[in-house]
Amino acid sequence: MIRAMIDPQKFKEIRVSKGMTTRSLAKEASVSTETINAIEHGRRQPQVRTLDKLARALDVEVKDFF
Numbered sequence: 001m002i003r004a005m006i007d008p009q010k011f012k013e014i015r016v017s018k019g020m021t022t023r024s025l026a027k028e029a030s031v032s033t034e035t036i037n038a039i040e041h042g043r044r045q046p047q048v049r050t051l052d053k054l055a056r057a058l059d060v061e062v063k064d065f066f
């Protein structure tokens with residue numbers, strides 16, 4: 001299983017700049033709010049599939065998280 005090492009602070013900054021709450025992003029990306037919180041606090045690195053869902057929900061490219 002390949003995991004991406006994203007920057008948690010950058011991830012949160014993107015979410016906030018898009019005006020999304022953790023709940024709205026979780027719903028849009030079909031992941032749990034716990035997953036979003038864990039990523040933003042550096043406790044979890046998302047799988048590539050999850051990273052792709054999050055990028056699509058935020059209308060950014062995956063590379064923007066790094």
